[in-house]
Amino acid sequence: MIQIMTQRKQTVAHKKVTKESEAMSVMSGRDTAVSNPPKRRDRKQTAKLLTWVTHLGAWVPLAVLIAEYFTNNLGIDPVREILFHTGTTALVLLVLSLAVTPVNIVFGWKQVIPLRRPLGLYAFMYVCLHLLTFLGLDYGFDLSFIVDGIVEQPFVLVGTAAFLLLVPLAITSTKGWQKRLGKQWKTLHKLSYLIIVLALIHFIWLVKNVYIEPGIYAGIVGLLFLARWNPVKQKLLRWQRQIRTRLKNS
Numbered sequence: 001m002i003q004i005m006t007q008r009k010q011t012v013a014h015k016k017v018t019k020e021s022e023a024m025s026v027m028s029g030r031d032t033a034v035s036n037p038p039k040r041r042d043r044k045q046t047a048k049l050l051t052w053v054t055h056l057g058a059w060v061p062l063a064v065l066i067a068e069y070f071t072n073n074l075g076i077d078p079v080r081e082i083l084f085h086t087g088t089t090a091l092v093l094l095v096l097s098l099a100v101t102p103v104n105i106v107f108g109w110k111q112v113i114p115l116r117r118p119l120g121l122y123a124f125m126y127v128c129l130h131l132l133t134f135l136g137l138d139y140g141f142d143l144s145f146i147v148d149g150i151v152e153q154p155f156v157l158v159g160t161a162a163f164l165l166l167v168p169l170a171i172t173s174t175k176g177w178q179k180r181l182g183k184q185w186k187t188l189h190k191l192s193y194l195i196i197v198l199a200l201i202h203f204i205w206l207v208k209n210v211y212i213e214p215g216i217y218a219g220i221v222g223l224l225f226l227a228r229w230n231p232v233k234q235k236l237l238r239w240q241r242q243i244r245t246r247l248k249n250s
């Protein structure tokens with residue numbers, strides 16, 4: 001009888017501790033061993049680590065550019081070099097943000113999903129620097145000079161269209177806007193497909209003759225689009241499930 005009572009006391013005490021720790025985890029927003037199974041905790045930790053790597057990695061091209069500027073390593077045409085550097089970084093970040101969903105479809109890595117927003121915002125930051133370089137360093141903010149430059153280089157118009165479409169996406173990228181816009185948010189953010197296509201046209205149009213680099217980007221973007229196409233997406237998801245069950249059983 002005493003043993004049963006002691007056991008009951010222990011169970012009640014354990015339940016109390018569990019409830020208290022769950023309440024604490026909700027309040028603090030942190031996960032505890034009790035509230036989360038180890039797998040989900042690992043996933044959250046990986047997501048956190050990936051977010052840090054993304055933030056650090058996104059500043060590296062700017063740091064390199066600043067270092068090259070102060071060490072006079074930008075070559076004979078520094079403005080052109082800055083345009084290339086910021087343009088390429090923006091394109092890479094746009095492609096990476098587009099790759100988030102396909103990576104989740106192919107590998108089932110949900111941890112990458114939170115990276116989409118910072119990748120998109122950093123891409124926007126580099127496009128702003130790219131545009132400022134063009135307007136300020138290249139054309140000294142002289143409007144008539146800028147208009148002449150655009151007439152001479154029509155690929156700039158395509159780049160400008162991509163930039164203008166990025167603006168509403170950057171503004172509405174917050175959770176508040178996501179809630180406010182509801183279903184329309186998803187529709188609006190589908191503009192990212194058009195943006196990447198415009199960015200590729202901008203690049204292909206400006207390179208003259210050597211199409212290897214823009215061709216590589218276009219190939220990657222094509223594959224990423226393909227992975228999002230429903231028949232291909234379903235097949236990839238089926239493969240992913242089969243591989244996971246095989247790994248679990250082995």
Ligand code: HEM
Nearest residue numbers: 083084087088090091127131134156159160162163199203
């Ligand atoms: C989403 C927007 C944009 C992206 C992703 C982008 C990307 C690029 C890329 C990848 C390059 C070539 C880099 C290289 O050859 O290594 C480039 C060059 C260039 N971009 Fe953009 N760009 C964008 C918007 C703009 C805008 C808004 C302007 C100006 C209004 C602009 C003006 C230029 C110019 C002048 C060049 C250099 C052309 C040359 O001298 O050969 N771009 N851009």
